[in-house]
Amino acid sequence: MADYAVIMAGGAGTRFWPASREARPKQLLPLAGGAGESLLAATVKRLAPLVPPERIYVVTAERLAEATIAALPDVPPAQILREPAPRNTAPCIAWATEVLLARDPDAVVAVLPSDHHIADEPSFRAVLERAYATAREGACTTVGIVPTRAETGFGYIELGDARGPHARAVARFVEKPDRARAEGYVAGGKHLWNAGMFFFRADVMRGLLATHLPAMAESTRAMVARGTAEAVAEVFPTLQSVSIDVGVMEQAKDLAVVPGSFGWSDVGSWQSAWELGAQDAAGNVLPAGAFTVDAARNYFANLGSGRAKHVAFVGVSDLVVVETDDAVLVVPRERAQDVKLVVEALKSAGRKDLL
Amino acid sequence: MADYAVIMAGGAGTRFWPASREARPKQLLPLAGGAGESLLAATVKRLAPLVPPERIYVVTAERLAEATIAALPDVPPAQILREPAPRNTAPCIAWATEVLLARDPDAVVAVLPSDHHIADEPSFRAVLERAYATAREGACTTVGIVPTRAETGFGYIELGDARGPHARAVARFVEKPDRARAEGYVAGGKHLWNAGMFFFRADVMRGLLATHLPAMAESTRAMVARGTAEAVAEVFPTLQSVSIDVGVMEQAKDLAVVPGSFGWSDVGSWQSAWELGAQDAAGNVLPAGAFTVDAARNYFANLGSGRAKHVAFVGVSDLVVVETDDAVLVVPRERAQDVKLVVEALKSAGRKDLL
Numbered sequence: 217m218a219d220y221a222v223i224m225a226g227g228a229g230t231r232f233w234p235a236s237r238e239a240r241p242k243q244l245l246p247l248a249g250g251a252g253e254s255l256l257a258a259t260v261k262r263l264a265p266l267v268p269p270e271r272i273y274v275v276t277a278e279r280l281a282e283a284t285i286a287a288l289p290d291v292p293p294a295q296i297l298r299e300p301a302p303r304n305t306a307p308c309i310a311w312a313t314e315v316l317l318a319r320d321p322d323a324v325v326a327v328l329p330s331d332h333h334i335a336d337e338p339s340f341r342a343v344l345e346r347a348y349a350t351a352r353e354g355a356c357t358t359v360g361i362v363p364t365r366a367e368t369g370f371g372y373i374e375l376g377d378a379r380g381p382h383a384r385a386v387a388r389f390v391e392k393p394d395r396a397r398a399e400g401y402v403a404g405g406k407h408l409w410n411a412g413m414f415f416f417r418a419d420v421m422r423g424l425l426a427t428h429l430p431a432m433a434e435s436t437r438a439m440v441a442r443g444t445a446e447a448v449a450e451v452f453p454t455l456q457s458v459s460i461d462v463g464v465m466e467q468a469k470d471l472a473v474v475p476g477s478f479g480w481s482d483v484g485s486w487q488s489a490w491e492l493g494a495q496d497a498a499g500n501v502l503p504a505g506a507f508t509v510d511a512a513r514n515y516f517a518n519l520g521s522g523r524a525k526h527v528a529f530v531g532v533s534d535l536v537v538v539e540t541d542d543a544v545l546v547v548p549r550e551r552a553q554d555v556k557l558v559v560e561a562l563k564s565a566g567r568k569d570l571l
Numbered sequence: 572m573a574d575y576a577v578i579m580a581g582g583a584g585t586r587f588w589p590a591s592r593e594a595r596p597k598q599l600l601p602l603a604g605g606a607g608e609s610l611l612a613a614t615v616k617r618l619a620p621l622v623p624p625e626r627i628y629v630v631t632a633e634r635l636a637e638a639t640i641a642a643l644p645d646v647p648p649a650q651i652l653r654e655p656a657p658r659n660t661a662p663c664i665a666w667a668t669e670v671l672l673a674r675d676p677d678a679v680v681a682v683l684p685s686d687h688h689i690a691d692e693p694s695f696r697a698v699l700e701r702a703y704a705t706a707r708e709g710a711c712t713t714v715g716i717v718p719t720r721a722e723t724g725f726g727y728i729e730l731g732d733a734r735g736p737h738a739r740a741v742a743r744f745v746e747k748p749d750r751a752r753a754e755g756y757v758a759g760g761k762h763l764w765n766a767g768m769f770f771f772r773a774d775v776m777r778g779l780l781a782t783h784l785p786a787m788a789e790s791t792r793a794m795v796a797r798g799t800a801e802a803v804a805e806v807f808p809t810l811q812s813v814s815i816d817v818g819v820m821e822q823a824k825d826l827a828v829v830p831g832s833f834g835w836s837d838v839g840s841w842q843s844a845w846e847l848g849a850q851d852a853a854g855n856v857l858p859a860g861a862f863t864v865d866a867a868r869n870y871f872a873n874l875g876s877g878r879a880k881h882v883a884f885v886g887v888s889d890l891v892v893v894e895t896d897d898a899v900l901v902v903p904r905e906r907a908q909d910v911k912l913v914v915e916a917l918k919s920a921g922r923k924d925l926l
Contacts, residue, residue, distance in 0.1 A: 234881070507916050509909065514901075522877070522896060526925050528589070528913040530902040537892065537901055541877060546869075546892055546901075547885040554864065558883040561862050570881050 217322040217417075219348050221267045222312040224412075225256055225276040225284055225330035226299055230559040230571075231485050231552075234543035235519040238571055243331040244283055245519070247483050248492045255483060256330045257287050262337045264290075266344055267326070273297060273315065274330070275308040300449045306425075306463040307455035309414075310432050311448075313421045314440035323418040324352050327460070332411065333492055335479025343476035346382035351415035353380060355472040356424065356465065358415070360408025362477040366398035369484065371410040379472045386471035389461065408475055411482070414460065421464075428467045432456055486536045486552040490515040502527050515549065543570060572677040572772075574703050576622045577667040579767075580611055580631040580639055580685035581654055585914040585926075586840050586907075589898035590874040593926055598686040599638055600874065602838050603847045610838065611685045612642050617692045619645075621699055622681070628652060628670065629685070630663040655804045661780075661818040662810035664769075665787050666803075668776045669795035678773040679707050682815070687766065688847055690834025698831035701737035706770035708735060710827040711779065711820065713770070715763025717832040721753035724839065726765040734827045741826035744816065763830055766837070769815065776819075783822045787811055841891045841907040845870040857882050870904065898925060 229242035236242050243256040253261070260272060269290035276284045278298045285293050297315065299308060309327055316323040326344065334340045343359055351357040360373040371392055376385030389410065393401060401407035416424075425433035432455050439451040456463075465471065481488055490513070493501030499513035500506070503524055506516070511529035518525050520541040529535075536552055538545045547554060562570050584597035591597050598611040608616070615627060624645035631639045633653045640648050652670065654663060664682055671678040681699065689695045698714055706712040715728040726747055731740030744765065748756060756762035771779075780788035787810050794806040811818075820826065836843055845868070848856030854868035855861070858879055861871070866884035873880050875896040884890075891907055893900045902909060917925050 234883070507913050509912055516899070516901075518899075525894070525896075526589070526898040526917075526922070528898070528900045528902075530900070530909045530912065531906040532890070532901050532903060535887070535901065537899070539880070539894070539899070541880075543881040543883070544871070544873075544892070544894070545883045545885070546871075546887050546890065547883075548887060551886040554885045557864055557885065558862050562881075567881070 217324050217352055218271060218320055219267050219326070220271045220273065220316055220320070220323050220418075221263055221326045221328055222309070222316075223256070223259055223272065223274045223328050223330045224305065224308065225274050226280070226302060226308070227331060229331070231555055232489075232538075233555050233559050233562075234540045234545050234570070235517065235538055239279065240283065241280065241331075242483070244280070244287055247489045248333040248481075254287050255333065256284070258333070259328065259330050260288055260291060262334060262340065263328075263344075266341050273312055275299060275312060277302065298445075298448070299452060301453040303452065303455050303457045305460040306429060306458045307432060307436070307452065309421070309460050310425050310429070310436040310455070311440065311452070313418050313425070314436050316418045317422060318440060321419065324348055325416055325418055325421070326351075327414040329412050329482075331483060333479075333481045333483050333488075335481075335492075337478070339478035340476070340480075343474055343478060347413070347415040347474045350380055350383040350472045350474060351417060351420075354417060354420055355379065355383070355470050356414065356416045356420065356468050357383065357472040357474060358386065358465070359411060359413040359476050360473045361411050361480045362475055363402050363407065363409050366395060366402050367409065368392055368395055368398050370482070372401055372407040373410050373473050375406050375408065375473065375475075383472040383474045386473045389466055408473065409480075411480060414465070424464050424468055429456065429458070429463050432463075486515060486538065486547070486555070487549050489517070490536065490549055500529065502529065513549065572679055572707055573626060573675055574622050574681070575626045575628065575671055575675070575678050575773075576618055576681045576683055577664070577671075578611070578614055578627065578629045578683050578685045579660065579663065580629050581635070581657060581663070582686060584686070586910055587844075587893075588910050588914050588917075589895045589900050589925070590872065590893055594634065595638065596635065596686075597838070599635070599642055602844045603688040603836075609642050610688065611639070613688070614683065614685050615643055615646060617689060617695065618683075618699075621696050628667055630654060630667060632657065653800075653803070654807060656808040658807065658810050658812045660815040661784060661813045662787060662791070662807065664776070664815050665780050665784070665791040665810070666795065666807065668773050668780070669791050671773045672777060673795060676774065679703055680771055680773050680776065681706075682769040682771075684767050684837075686838060688834075688836045688838050688843075690836075690847075692833070694833035695831070695835075698829055698833060702768070702770040702829045705735055705738040705827045705829060706772060706775075709772060709775055710734065710738070710825050711769065711771045711775065711823055712738065712827040712829060713741065713820070714766060714768040714831050715828045716766050716835045717830055718757050718762065718764050721750060721757050722764065723747055723750055723753050725837070727756055727762040728765050728828050730761050730763065730828065730830075738827040738829045741828045744821055763828065764835075766835060769820070779819050779823055784811065784813070784818050787818075841870060841893065841902070841910070842904050844872070845891065845904055855884065857884065868904065 246252040275297045372390040374387040376387035506527040512533045601607040630652045727745040729742040731742035734740045861882040867888045
């Protein structure tokens with residue numbers, strides 16, 4: 217029973233404008249320091265000691281395929297699955313499940329996001345090993361992050377009884393809570409953040425899909441049996457657009473969760489990029505050699521194609537300045553979420569060149 | 572008696588870093604709106620109805636000669652005088668005076684800065700006509716700007732008795748005053764800003780130089796008589812480095828001043844560039860099409876070689892952001908003068924590439 221990973225890398229992502237664009241979404245950006253390494257490349261790299269690239273699959277959009285292949289030179293290009301149309305997560309997991317079963321009927325699979333950051337990689341891999349082990353026993357398994365703050369932007373997983381040596385049963389999935397409930401969750405110790413990581417035996421997932429999404433299960437099986445790009449182009453766009461959470465997980469009975477604590481971040485905004493960056497003594501995340509006077513907790517990134525820039529921040533604090541070849545954003549860190557206002561305005565104005 | 576102009580364009584200027592560099596000083600920058608026109612080009616253009624380019628001379632540094640010629644396609648290149656070394660203003664005025672006397676013994680000359688902005692050009696030319704007329708009668712003449720605020724950064728001219736139909740005698744030149752004295756000057760109505768504009772008959776200036784700076788007068792006369800670039804290279808660097816104010820004006824007896832009020836700005840900092848820019852309803856000076864939310868009184872300029880950038884300012888006010896191909900400056904408008912701290916740091920670090 218070999219372990220495999222399927223990395224979900226089809227996201228669009230507008231929260232990192234002007235850096236994130238349709239042709240260069242968040243997972244392809246170097247948002248967590250690390251010498252310009254993209255979040256996607258970092259995801260593959262941190263898996264490698266446990267799951268080598270030969271056993272890693274990546275699901276992405278057709279239009280992102282070339283960039284994704286370029287970002288992951290060690291992953292065999294045939295293992296980059298190209299969605300001809302976005303259909304949410306259930307269809308692409310169903311597809312990957314059939315692809316893996318064709319390769320290895322005993323495959324144990326981790327489905328992982330491509331655009332998160334993990335500070336403590338050894339702990340992360342230890343949690344993954346427990347999750348693979350739990351899934352190997354037959355349970356659909358998720359990883360829950362021990363919350364470090366009363367976050368209202370994430371879904372939560374409520375812990376049930378102990379289930380095997382490393383896991384608990386999932387009592388239920390909880391939608392994004394309000395502030396008061398989120399505070400209760402952190403204090404109570406019975407709720408974990410849902411980080412969108414799923415582990416299962418491929419044959420178990422095939423069974424769950426056949427039960428809960430039978431049309432999808434049948435179609436993807438036939439599509440993979442045909443084994444051609446034409447089959448994917450014909451069949452995939454006809455699949456029901458539904459998330460794996462709604463379509464399968466919330467219907468399934470036997471769900472396990474492995475708690476983890478490994479410096480996880482969903483890298484949700486420029487604020488996160490600042491938190492994850494290499495801060496100087498005043499908390500600035502600026503290019504090497506930057507000049508500062510009375511400047512604290514600022515963030516600057518130049519994702520243009522030109523050479524590095526000498527940066528001078530004088531008398532400003534808590535500011536985000538990001539530029540590309542064709543755009544510049546200036547916003548206080550605490551308003552980093554308002555980037556969406558810019559993106560909405562560009563959409564309204566039909567500025568496809570800037571999206 | 573034809574009117575000529577000599578434009579002083581040898582300045583270095585560090586107050587507009589990162590835009591201003593040794594190879595591209597302030598006068599070559601488009602700092603006052605006007606579709607990318609440099610301050611120098613604007614200076615020539617506003618003179619043209621009164622003094623055509625054929626009668627305009629420009630004194631600049633040897634290293635800036637090519638850029639200066641490129642900026643002024645209408646000025647005959649032979650009229651761009653190239654200083655082999657910086658010697659302050661008296662030597663270059665002495666040189667230009669001899670050059671003009673060789674062309675026209677009756678020349679009346681205006682010496683003008685190259686890096687100021689004038690909002691009301693018709694009024695400016697009307698004042699210039701009065702100053703030329705006054706100079707034609709024999710007096711060394713300056714233009715004094717009616718002060719609009721208690722500025723401590725300028726020298727002042729104290730008005731004396733009436734002198735001809737348009738002018739007053741200069742009672743004395745006053746160094747930069749303290750705040751209290753500056754307020755007194757504005758209230759008193761007897762003091763004008765010294766804007767560094769001088770008008771004189773060339774033969775009169777030759778006489779003043781012979782009296783007050785006889786060695787310089789003699790050397791420049793011989794240098795121009797030789798008429799070669801070699802002569803300039805040999806002689807000019809040997810001339811005494813002294814300003815025309817100290818060397819001649821403050822010694823001369825018969826000085827006139829013509830008061831003027833024509834929207835003058837010395838364009839002293841990014842703050843000035845913001846004041847002179849095309850402001851939107853919220854006081855922002857940003858590129859066309861910029862996106863703003865809760866953003867007021869900001870200034871952005873991109874002096875890089877690439878295409879125009881789409882600019883988004885969200886939730887920030889009173890900020891200056893300026894970028895070039897190799898540098899970015901972020902500073903509150905009210906601290907625009909602190910750019911000098913950046914330049915000093917770059918000098919200390921030996922970063923000639925950024926100066």
